[in-house]
Amino acid sequence: MKKFAIVLAFAVLLAFPVFAAAQAEVAGPASFVPTKNIEWYVTSSPGGGSDIFTRNLMDIMVSDKLVNDQNIVIQYKTDGAGEVGRLLVSNIKAGSQADHTLLTFNSGDLMPMAKNTNNRFENFQPIAHLAVDKHLIFVGEGSAYKNFEEVIAALKAGKNITLAGSKGDDIACHAALIKELGVSEDQFAYIAHDASSGAITAILGNHYDLLICKPAAASQYVEAGKIKPILALSTSRFPGNLSSAPTLKELGYKNVEVPNWRSVVGPKSMSAEAVAYWSDVFKQVSTTDAWTKGYIEKQKLVPEFMDHNVFKAYGTQFQAEYLASIGKDK
Amino acid sequence: MEKRKITSKVLIPVCSALIAVVFITMGYFKYGFWHSAKGPLPGFFPVIIGTILLLVSVLSFISSFKEEGTSYPWENWYPALGAVAVMLATLVIGMLPSLAIFVVVWLKWYEKYSWKTTLIVFAIIMGIVLGAFVFWLGVPFPKGFIYEMIAY
Amino acid sequence: MENLTMLLGGFSVVLTMQNILVTLLGAVLGLIVGAMPGIGSLAGVALLLPLTYKFNPTTAIIMLGSLYYANMYGGAFSAILLNIPGDSPAVMTALDGYPMATKRNRPGQALFTSNMSSFIGGLIGMFILTFTGPALANLGLKFGPAEMTALLLVAMTSIGWLVGENPIKGVLLTLVGILIASMGMDTLTGSPRFDFGNMYLLGGIPFTPFVIGTVGFSQVLKLMGERNKKVEANLSQKLTIRGSMLTLHDIKRLLPPAIRSGFLGTFVGVLPGAGATTGSFMGYAMQKAFKSEEELGSGAIEGIAACEAANNAAAAGSFAPLLALGIPGSGTGAVLLGGLMMWGLNPGPLLFTNQPEFCWGLIASLFLANLLTLVIALGIIPFLIKILTVPIKILIPCITVICIVGSYSTSNSMYGVLVMFFSGLFGYILDKNGYSTAPMLLAFVLAPLLESNMRKSFISSHGSLDIFFRKPISAFLILVLFAIILTPVIKFVIRKVRSSTKSV
Numbered sequence: 001m002k003k004f005a006i007v008l009a010f011a012v013l014l015a016f017p018v019f020a021a022a023q024a025e026v027a028g029p030a031s032f033v034p035t036k037n038i039e040w041y042v043t044s045s046p047g048g049g050s051d052i053f054t055r056n057l058m059d060i061m062v063s064d065k066l067v068n069d070q071n072i073v074i075q076y077k078t079d080g081a082g083e084v085g086r087l088l089v090s091n092i093k094a095g096s097q098a099d100h101t102l103l104t105f106n107s108g109d110l111m112p113m114a115k116n117t118n119n120r121f122e123n124f125q126p127i128a129h130l131a132v133d134k135h136l137i138f139v140g141e142g143s144a145y146k147n148f149e150e151v152i153a154a155l156k157a158g159k160n161i162t163l164a165g166s167k168g169d170d171i172a173c174h175a176a177l178i179k180e181l182g183v184s185e186d187q188f189a190y191i192a193h194d195a196s197s198g199a200i201t202a203i204l205g206n207h208y209d210l211l212i213c214k215p216a217a218a219s220q221y222v223e224a225g226k227i228k229p230i231l232a233l234s235t236s237r238f239p240g241n242l243s244s245a246p247t248l249k250e251l252g253y254k255n256v257e258v259p260n261w262r263s264v265v266g267p268k269s270m271s272a273e274a275v276a277y278w279s280d281v282f283k284q285v286s287t288t289d290a291w292t293k294g295y296i297e298k299q300k301l302v303p304e305f306m307d308h309n310v311f312k313a314y315g316t317q318f319q320a321e322y323l324a325s326i327g328k329d330k
Numbered sequence: 331m332e333k334r335k336i337t338s339k340v341l342i343p344v345c346s347a348l349i350a351v352v353f354i355t356m357g358y359f360k361y362g363f364w365h366s367a368k369g370p371l372p373g374f375f376p377v378i379i380g381t382i383l384l385l386v387s388v389l390s391f392i393s394s395f396k397e398e399g400t401s402y403p404w405e406n407w408y409p410a411l412g413a414v415a416v417m418l419a420t421l422v423i424g425m426l427p428s429l430a431i432f433v434v435v436w437l438k439w440y441e442k443y444s445w446k447t448t449l450i451v452f453a454i455i456m457g458i459v460l461g462a463f464v465f466w467l468g469v470p471f472p473k474g475f476i477y478e479m480i481a482y
Numbered sequence: 483m484e485n486l487t488m489l490l491g492g493f494s495v496v497l498t499m500q501n502i503l504v505t506l507l508g509a510v511l512g513l514i515v516g517a518m519p520g521i522g523s524l525a526g527v528a529l530l531l532p533l534t535y536k537f538n539p540t541t542a543i544i545m546l547g548s549l550y551y552a553n554m555y556g557g558a559f560s561a562i563l564l565n566i567p568g569d570s571p572a573v574m575t576a577l578d579g580y581p582m583a584t585k586r587n588r589p590g591q592a593l594f595t596s597n598m599s600s601f602i603g604g605l606i607g608m609f610i611l612t613f614t615g616p617a618l619a620n621l622g623l624k625f626g627p628a629e630m631t632a633l634l635l636v637a638m639t640s641i642g643w644l645v646g647e648n649p650i651k652g653v654l655l656t657l658v659g660i661l662i663a664s665m666g667m668d669t670l671t672g673s674p675r676f677d678f679g680n681m682y683l684l685g686g687i688p689f690t691p692f693v694i695g696t697v698g699f700s701q702v703l704k705l706m707g708e709r710n711k712k713v714e715a716n717l718s719q720k721l722t723i724r725g726s727m728l729t730l731h732d733i734k735r736l737l738p739p740a741i742r743s744g745f746l747g748t749f750v751g752v753l754p755g756a757g758a759t760t761g762s763f764m765g766y767a768m769q770k771a772f773k774s775e776e777e778l779g780s781g782a783i784e785g786i787a788a789c790e791a792a793n794n795a796a797a798a799g800s801f802a803p804l805l806a807l808g809i810p811g812s813g814t815g816a817v818l819l820g821g822l823m824m825w826g827l828n829p830g831p832l833l834f835t836n837q838p839e840f841c842w843g844l845i846a847s848l849f850l851a852n853l854l855t856l857v858i859a860l861g862i863i864p865f866l867i868k869i870l871t872v873p874i875k876i877l878i879p880c881i882t883v884i885c886i887v888g889s890y891s892t893s894n895s896m897y898g899v900l901v902m903f904f905s906g907l908f909g910y911i912l913d914k915n916g917y918s919t920a921p922m923l924l925a926f927v928l929a930p931l932l933e934s935n936m937r938k939s940f941i942s943s944h945g946s947l948d949i950f951f952r953k954p955i956s957a958f959l960i961l962v963l964f965a966i967i968l969t970p971v972i973k974f975v976i977r978k979v980r981s982s983t984k985s986v
Contacts, residue, residue, distance in 0.1 A: 039470075046528035046817050075470060076528075079893050080684035081667045087681060097478075116674050116684065162942045171672055186367035189941050192670050197816070201754045201809050207626030208942060220808060220830025298823075339915050346658055353661050353676065361668075361675055369940025372668040372675050375933045376661060383657035390650050400914045406706040409882050413699075413903055416886060417896065425890065429883050436879040447876070455880045459887050462518060467525065469891045 032273035034070040034100055041075050041089050041103045043082030048195070049133075049216070051076075053262050054104045056295040057130075060288055066281045082109060083117050090123035092267035099274035102127070105265045107258075107318065108168035114319055115326060121319045124265040125275055128282035129306035129314065131296060133214045133260040135173050136238065136245055137163070137231040138222075142206035148231040148251060151210065155183050164191045164199040165212035169260040173212060173233055175325070176256045180248065203227060214260065215242055215300035233257050238300075261318075262301070263311060279308040337399025340391065347387035354380040412436060424474035426464070430456060489612050492842030495540060496850055504541050505847055508548030509855040513862075515549065516556020519694050519888035522569040523553035524813045531821050539825035540843045546821060547801075547844055548851030550814050551604065554758060554794045555859050558596040562786075563589065563869050564881060566698030566888075571758040571793035573693055573923050574766040578778060578785030586781040589867040590726025595783050596790045597859045598728070599740040603791025604852045606744030607751065607798025612845060616834065618799070619806035622752040627938035628949045630753070632959035634932040637760075639966050640767030641921045651917045659922035660929040662687050670937050682897045689926065691889035691902040696919045699885045699906025702878055704913065709874040726863045732783055739769050739784045740791040747792035751799025755931055757812035758796040763924045765792025779918075798848060805841050807831055 040058065044050045051074075058072050077085025089103045105124065113119050137148065145151050155161060163174055174190040181188070191208060193199040196217040203211040204226055211218075211227060215238060221227045222241050229238070229245035234257050237243050249255045264282060266275065285291050286305045296303045306314060357363070357373030357380060365371050412432055419428035433455055437448040463469045496505070515526035527546050534542035557572030562579035575596060583589035610618060625633065641656050642649075665676040666686025677683040728736065743765035750761040769778060769788035776782040803809040808829035810816040822829045827837060834841050869877075889902035909919055943949035951957045 045813060046524075046531070046820065048816065048820065052820055052823060073468070073470070075894065077894065078685065079688075079895050079897050080681045083681050083684050084895065084897070112672065115672075117681065160944055167669065167672055186944075189368065189944075191938050191941055192672060194669055195816070197809050197819075198754065201623065201803070201807070202626060204807065204809075205623035205626050207628075220828050220832060224831035226831055338911055342912065342915060342917070343654065346654055349658060349661060353664075356676060365945070367944050369943070369945035370937050372671055372673065374937070375929075376664045376676070379657050379660045379664075379929075383654065383661065386650060386654045386657060390654050393650060397916075402911075402914070403707060406703050406910070408706060409699075409702045409878055410903070410907060412879070413882060413886060413906075416882075417899060417903070420896070425886075429886065433879050433883060437876065441875045443876075451876050451880065455883055459883065462514065463887055463891060467891070469887075470894055471887075471890065472896065 032099060032271065032277045033068045035068070036070060036096070036100055038067060038070055038072045038100045038102065039075055039097075040072055041077055041085050041101070043077055043085040043104070043109060045078055046076060049214075050104050050106060050109075050262075052299070053131075053295075056291070057264070057282070057285055060285045060290050061281060063290075064284070064288065066284060081112065081116075083113060083119065086113055087117075087119055089265075089267050090119060092269060094269035094271070098267045098269040099271055101267055101270075102278070103265050103267075104262075106169075106262050107260050110315070110319060111168050111172055111322055114323055115328065121315050123268050125268050125270045126308050126312040126315055127264045127266050127275060127278045128286075128308065129261055129263040129304065129311040130282060130286055131262045131301040132304050133169075133216070133262065133299075133301055134238075134257055135170065135212055135214055135233040135260075136218065136229045136242060137233065138203065138211040138213070138218060138227040138229050139209070140203040140206050140211065140227055141225070143209060145209065145230070148246070151230070152181070152251065155181065155188060158187075160186075161188050161210065162191055162208040163188065163210045163212055164193060164202050164208040166196045166199060167192055167194070169258055170196075170212050172258045172322070172325075173256070176258055177233065180253050180256050200227070216298075218242075219300060240300075242300075261304075263306075263315070275308050283307065337394075338402075339394045339397050339399050343387040343390040343394055347384055347391070350380040350383040350387060353377070354384070408440070420472055420474060422474050422476060424477055425471040426459070427474075429459065485613055485615065488838065488842045489846060491839070492844075492846030493849075495839055495843035496544065496846045501541055501544055501847070502850070504537070504545045505548045505850050506854055508545040509552040509851055509858055512549040512552025513556040513559075513855065513859065516553035516572075517559040517568045518556075519560060519566050519568055519690075519698060519884060522557075522690065522814075523550045524817065525891070526550075526553060527814050527817045527821075531817060534821065539822070539827055540840050542821065542825060543818070543840070543844050544847040546818055547847055548855070550818070551794075551797055551848055551851045552855040554604075554790075554797045555597060555600050555855050557793075558600070558786075558790055559593065559866060562592045562596060563866060564698070564877070565701045566881065566884070567693055570689055570693060570927075571762040571789075571796075573697065573759070574762045574789035574920070575786055576697055577766070577789075577920055578780070578782050580781075581779070582781035582783070582786065583867075583870065588781075589870050590723075590863055591728055591732060591783075592781075592786060593863045593866060594726050594728050594860065595732070595736055595786045597856055597863075598733075599736060599743075599787040599790040600794040600859075601852060601856045602737075602740040603744040603747055604794035604798050604848075606741065606791075607748040607795035608845065608848050608852065610745075610748045611798055611802055611848075615802060616806040618748075618752050618802040619809075622754060622803050623807075624955060625753050626953075627935040627942065628953050628956040629959065630755070630935040631932065631939050632950060632956040632963065633753070634928055634935060636959055636963050636966065637764055637767070637928055638925075638932065639963065640764065640770065641924055648916060651915075652921050655912065655917050655919065655922040656925045659925035662692075663926045663929050664933065669934055670941070687901060688892060688898060690892040691898040692905050692926070693923060694885050694889050695902040695905030696909035696923065698881065699902055700909030700913055700919075702881050702885070703906065703910040705874050705878055709878060723860065723864055726867070735775055735783045736787045739765075739772065739774075739788040742768065742772070743788045743790075743792035744795045747795030748799035750792070751796030752802050754803070754809070755935075756796075757800065758793040759927055760931075761796030761799075762789040762793035763927060765789045767924070794852075801845070801848070804829070805833060805844065808833060 042050055042054050061067050092098045092101055110121060139145050178185060178188050196213040199211055202208055229242045232238050232245045232247045235255050247255050353376045357376040361373035362371035363373050363377055416428045416432050433452050434448060437443045437451055526549055534545060557569035558575045560566050560568040561572040561576035562583050565576050565580040567573045567576050579592050582592040665683055668675045674684050746765055746768060747761040750756050750764055766789040769784055774782045774784035778785045800812055800815055804815050810819045819829050885902055886899055889898040892898045939949050950960055
């Protein structure tokens with residue numbers, strides 16, 4: 001026991017200079033380059049939208065040699081619906097580790113986090129905003145409705161409508177939509193699924209009236225004629241095979257959109273040099289062909305790059321508006 | 331049969347009844363039971379299950395007095411104590427060293443195996459852990475606060 | 483016959499040297515991943531995904547498909563030899579596999595049974611997949627929330643068969659299992675429930691560490707009392723492949739449950755939200771309704787066959803919605819789907835039409851993987867059963883290490899270890915007091931599915947019960963449910979009436 005205590009004491013003593021040196025190193029030089037493995041946290045399961053987003057970014061960063069030949073290690077932290085991983089990143093103390101930690105962060109992550117926990121956007125260091133996903137409403141082959149006018153007419157006639165979708169931003173879309181249409185949640189009910197695929201399955205089986213999802217998940221089914229877009233929750237129509245869906249404005253309402261933005265953040269304690277470095281790396285990635293053709297176009301996203309300063313202002317405002325909309329603002 | 335002792339047999343239904351009460355009250359008052367248009371709310375299912383559990387617990391409680399209690403030899407808890415030691419040591423020196431020390435200490439000093447057997451088993455089990463979990467699957471095991479202090 | 487031609491075409495894609503090697507590699511890795519507690523097919527496939535970017539998509543999916551598939555075999559190994567399920571579908575295998583290996587001293591036969599049943603179940607699933615493919619997927623679509631609710635209610639009655647000799651205790655634990663499973667995020671409202679303000683509980687109790695604890699770690703605590711017994715003397719059979727062969731009589735016992743479970747498992751695999759774990763649970767529960775030569779739970783061949791065949795069939799069946807509609811039936815399916823997108827394919831209803839080579843190649847590779855895995859799995863039996871000659875004294879610290887490492891690896895956090903530890907303690911105390919934990923685990927898997935489907939049904943019907951009777955499939959299933967519940971009651975009444983008339 002005594003021996004152990006001595007060893008421990010030594011280890012602590014030895015650690016201090018190293019610790020101090022690490023601190024000095026961060027504060028000293030004006031520019032930053034990664035010098036060790038980069039730990040990139042993803043708070044949803046492998047295979048999902050966040051994972052694909054992260055892997056695409058990572059592949060380009062490695063193949064274009066933007067990370068000083070260091071390895072990027074993806075860490076899946078799905079405990080507590082992702083909140084544990086987010087809290088962990090927000091709590092990393094200043095130092096070399098903080099400068100080598102990234103977190104994939106979407107508005108679909110921000111909304112449940114702000115709603116269910118005390119963790120806030122301010123607890124992270126915004127790095128780069130890369131793309132935006134918007135939503136559409138679809139009907140299945142066997143649906144009773146052919147277009148959104150019919151849906152509005154049915155609602156006015158007092159009929160009940162069910163809308164199937166995923167979690168997070170899809171739910172927020174529904175809330176904004178019924179507010180604009182002026183109908184109650186009881187009449188225009190929302191049925192949440194764990195993932196968009198679950199909602200699509202239910203619509204293909206004709207178990208609900210309408211489906212809400214993002215273009216990437218729906219595109220194949222539209223092409224196969226299994227589902228049809230009837231409303232674009234955006235300020236303009238979507239391109240390609242989704243262009244037949246009108247916006248709400250065309251139907252005589254105000255446009256409704258709850259964008260799901262995809263971004264990268266770091267720990268709050270990340271040094272200014274590292275923030276500048278990473279923000280610049282993502283800016284470079286966002287201009288590559290591999291990104292615009294291989295990811296944005298294929299997943300039908302809207303490319304929208306914001307550097308750390310612009311993104312910080314945008315994200316803070318987004319959170320404030322969201323908190324106000326659910327009545328959680330102080 | 332001589333006297334009614336409070337054994338774990340009796341305590342299990344008491345615990346399950348307590349769980350039931352917690353889930354019923356929280357489910358009913360905090361999460362809501364039924365909504366006229368939406369049907370069941372988040373509390374609906376737990377409240378129903380909790381109510382049945384409460385009834386079953388009472389039945390089980392009554393019948394538990396007829397059964398004899400069991401004994402828990404101290405020895406059987408040793409692996410649990412070992413696991414607790416590993417978890418605590420993980421915080422300080424990290425998980426892999428803790429597990430390594432646990433295996434050696436257990437075999438050498440508790441089971442009194444020879445160094446040879448101890449080291450062979452040690453090599454095999456650490457081989458599996460390092461080879462499969464660490465190198466192949468790349469599981470990032472916790473490294474303890476000593477390492478963290480040096481690394482940060 | 484067209485499908486058969488397509489399948490043959492698929493084989494011509496698969497049977498290249500590179501693809502066979504890749505299938506082999508996938509099979510070996512799958513067996514290892516499956517046998518290791520905590521790392522299931524989901525983690526295995528997810529971790530290998532980046533490695534496969536370098537391959538062409540067909541080769542890549544063949545490797546992942548065979549890994550996923552072989553994983554279903556591997557889970558049984560540690561379940562039978564150590565009583566620690568290697569992955570969640572193997573929970574039921576441990577119930578009969580471990581007693582068969584230790585109490586009946588037939589570890590080789592237990593492994594042989596599990597491998598053969600896996601093969602048969604998988605083969606049935608694949609044939610159904612080949613001939614009905616898209617039609618099978620469409621059948622799955624018919625099961626909306628109302629139908630799923632009715633089906634799950636029927637499935638839940640099977641818990642009655644599992645509760646064992648003391649029904650009160652069985653029911654008590656089942657209910658506790660349901661309540662534990664309800665902790666965490668409520669999907670329908672997106673709000674936390676029974677999280678007691680704890681960040682970790684927000685995500686609920688993770689199933690894998692929970693299983694490793696209740697089944698595996700509690701086993702370690704139990705073994706402490708028996709560790710001074712000599713094991714070597716007990717092991718009567720020869721540690722060779724010949725010594726592990728099944729007798730003709732064994733095979734006769736194995737076939738009927740394996741074939742039944744093959745069909746049931748395929749069907750479960752196709753259903754939305756149900757996976758291999760549900761399949762194996764239901765296969766085992768169904769076996770309770772049929773006659774087994776030895777009592778289930780005491781090391782019966784029928785028990786192993788029923789669940790192993792079902793989980794492999796479910797794994798095969800889950801490829802139907804994945805390929806025909808682009809709908810993942812499980813977490814692993816979702817990763818495979820993510821993989822398809824990364825390789826530049828568009829999974830969805832057009833995949834079969836646009837990429838027939840790829841689809842049929844994958845199906846053909848499943849057949850190949852099934853065969854290769856069987857050969858490898860049978861071949862390593864003699865080496866595997868040597869584990870049983872290791873003294874318990876040595877196994878205890880080793881299993882403890884594996885439990886800790888495995889539960890940590892499921893979510894890379896100490897939370898998993900804590901869940902494993904406490905469920906191990908409770909599992910041990912419950913076991914000591916004559917509670918069987920199997921119904922609790924079954925309830926843990928089925929109850930959340932039942933709850934969410936039931937609530938979805940009620941939302942779409944505006945709180946009215948008629949939705950369950952309006953739709954033909956669910957109305958039929960509700961009738962079945964009543965029949966199952968009422969049969970014992972009616973039997974009981976008839977017996978009462980008869981005995982009373984006799985006595986009068």
